[in-house]
Amino acid sequence: MKIRRRIFGAAFLITAFLLVTILFLGSVMNLERKDYIEEKMSILSDLNEIQTYSMLSDVYGNRLACLAFKKKLTEWDKTLWDLGLKLERYRAATEEFQKDPFYLDQKKRFNENQVLYMAFLTKAKKDCEFDVSIVSFFYKNSEECVKCDAQSFVLTDLKRELNDEVSIFSFDVDLEITNIGLLQQYYEITEFPCVVVNEQPFCGMQDKSFIIRKMCESNNNSACERYAIN
Structure with missing residues (x-):
């Protein structure tokens, strides 16, 4: 009887340990996802530079602005594309994550920045013949x-x-x-x-x-x- 109680007790402790470990790992994974996305989203603040380049075009003409556009647009394109893939992987990985207010907020910001970037890329394509x-x-x-x-x-x-x-x-x-x-x-x-x-x-x-x-x-x-x- 004592042996059986010990077995049940050990089984309970192992089960409890596994449950706590799973919950902890799930929490850590979500935090890592958030940290990664937050870090990448800060890069998107570079999109504000597009407004500066647009002003350069108005003041100095297309030639100077196009030089600036060409250098930066490649960087922004890769950043947006990689971040978009990352967001979609997280969305597909867990149903709970896509309901997370943080995830939804970041995805909205990401989509809004895409609209801005696409508009300026379209303008650059026309003005600079990209x-x-x-x-x-x-x-x-x-x-x-x-x-x-x-x-x-x-x-x-x-x-x-x-x-x-x-x-x-x-x-x-x-x-x-x-x-x-x-x-x-x-x-x-x-x-x-x-x-x-x-x-x-x-x-x-x-x-x-x-x-x-x-x-x-x-x-x-x-x-x-x-x-x-x-």
Whole structure:
């Protein structure tokens, strides 16, 4: 009887220890996620520099502003893309994390900064004749949009293949951000997923070859030759 009580007691202690360990690790992982995202979000304050570059354009002309734009836009593009992937990985990793107020706040800030960056990149593309394709992706939650995740995978593969030749922006319509709503109205987006390739909207699921063909209509990139698109 004493031995049985000892066994039960030991089992209870082991179970309690494992439970506490799991809860602690879960808490640490969430803190690490938050610390990482918070650190990366601070980098996005660099977007304020875009306003300075815009002023340089007004005062000194496009040549000086374009030199500044070209140097910084590559850095910002990689930062935004990497952070966007990180946020989506955390969203997919745990249902609780995507309901976290911190996560939602950071994702809203991320989407708002994407709108700002995309607007200035579009301006720089026109004023400075940058040879880069701009793709924006409008999506909703997977319950309402069963193909949105699949479209995201296609765009991730496209970005991996073309790297700096394309800038891809992902906009979560469910966040109900005013500027994203305005873009949605401007492009007359009523179906999801929806991609906008160099100012042309194409709603419904689009494969990589279709998107590349549309990109090649206005921009020449390395994929055009590989896919024999002129």
